[in-house]
Amino acid sequence: GAGVSQSPRYKVTKRGQDVALRCDPISGHVSLYWYRQALGQGPEFLTYFNYEAQQDKSGLPNDRFSAERPEGSISTLTIQRTEQRDSAMYRCASSLGGRETQYFGPGTRLLVL
Amino acid sequence: AQSVTQLDSQVPVFEEAPVELRCNYSSSVSVYLFWYVQYPNQGLQLLLKYLSGSTLVKGINGFEAEFNKSQTSFHLRKPSVHISDTAEYFCAVNPLRGGSNYKLTFGKGTLLTVNP
Numbered sequence: 001g002a003g004v005s006q007s008p009r010y011k012v013t014k015r016g017q018d019v020a021l022r023c024d025p026i027s028g029h030v031s032l033y034w035y036r037q038a039l040g041q042g043p044e045f046l047t048y049f050n051y052e053a054q055q056d057k058s059g060l061p062n063d064r065f066s067a068e069r070p071e072g073s074i075s076t077l078t079i080q081r082t083e084q085r086d087s088a089m090y091r092c093a094s095s096l097g098g099r100e101t102q103y104f105g106p107g108t109r110l111l112v113l
Numbered sequence: 114a115q116s117v118t119q120l121d122s123q124v125p126v127f128e129e130a131p132v133e134l135r136c137n138y139s140s141s142v143s144v145y146l147f148w149y150v151q152y153p154n155q156g157l158q159l160l161l162k163y164l165s166g167s168t169l170v171k172g173i174n175g176f177e178a179e180f181n182k183s184q185t186s187f188h189l190r191k192p193s194v195h196i197s198d199t200a201e202y203f204c205a206v207n208p209l210r211g212g213s214n215y216k217l218t219f220g221k222g223t224l225l226t227v228n229p
Contacts, residue, residue, distance in 0.1 A: 004156070031215065042117070042203050042219030043157070056213070091157065098215040099207075104149070104157035 002026070004105035006092050012111045013082055021077045021108045025094030032075050033102060034067055037089040049075060050098055082112045115140040115206050119220035127228050128196055134189040134223045136204030144206040146187040147217070148178055152200045160202070163187065174198065199227045 005024045013019050025032050030051050035043035036059075046059040051072040060066070064082075069075040079086055089109050093102040120135040138144065148160040161172025168180040178189045187204060204220040207213075 033215070033217075035217075040122075040221065042205070042221050043217070044219070045216045048215055056216070093157075095215075101147075101159060101162060102217060103159070106156035 004092055004094050004103055006090075006105040006108050008108060009106060010109050010111075012113065014113050015082060015084060017082055018078065018080045019082055019110065021079075021090050021092075021110070023075045023077070023092030023094075023105060025073065025075070025092070026103060029094035029096055029103075030072070031095045031098050031100070031102075032069060033093045033095075034075070034077050035091040035093065037091060037107070039088070043089075043091050046077070048098070055098075079110075082110075084112050086110060087112045115144060115208060115218040117204050117206055117218055117220035119202075119204055119223050121223050122221065123224045123226065125226045125228060126194055129193045131192050132190065132194050132198075132225065134202050134204075134225065136187045136189065136220060138185050138187065138204075138206050140185075140206060140208065142211060143209045145209060146178075146180060147205040147207075148172065148176070148187075148189050149203045149205060149219075150200050151203070151222075157203065160189070194225070194227045196227050196229060198225060200225060 032049040034046040037043040048056040049069045064080045067077045089107045091107045093104045095102045116139045118137045146163040149157040150160045163180045171177045201222045203222045205217045
């Protein structure tokens with residue numbers, strides 16, 4: 001079946017612009033996660049949804065970052081007033097439940113100029 | 114809190130040679146352990162995982178890893194590598210219990226380059 005999909009795959013934006021990154025999880029997966037991976041680093045946790053409820057947003061770096069999953073399926077990670085330090089690979093993952101194996105999408109590479 | 118250390122950032126090897134990618138972790142609670150692989154221009158793919166039971170875990174593409182609780186290690190091995198194994202490999206853990214048992218903590222990754 002289809003895996004986790006993310007769009008866009010690449011995004012170049014100018015500093016100060018808002019960006020929205022989309023994640024479409026595997027069908028039937030109730031848990032969804034966002035991670036951020038800087039160059040030369042491993043992925044770092046941003047936020048976690050169980051169905052439509054955002055259970056943990058402790059990894060979001062500041063209030064410019066927000067995420068939603070209004071119908072318990074597709075999720076959007078929004079970064080307002082982007083800064084150059086926001087440049088990274090943003091990864092989405094989904095799982096059957098909160099303690100189940102996480103399956104990752106291809107990621108969105110964001111470059112802020 | 115958990116932390117993961119991958120001791121080698123880059124490992125170059127020749128085709129058909131054996132390889133070991135090292136991973137050590139630190140945690141105050143028991144953890145599940147994972148190896149993920151990222152091939153060029155692709156997403157992270159699960160290679161293998163240790164949840165419980167036998168400490169030797171076999172994964173896809175001929176890889177295996179051994180959990181050593183006393184040394185807090187989970188090294189990844191393959192007896193004979195192929196060019197197609199060239200990729201970045203990430204070790205990760207998440208806690209068995211507690212409020213954040215869904216949260217994966219990753220190492221920085223090891224770039225395996227297999228040369229002909």
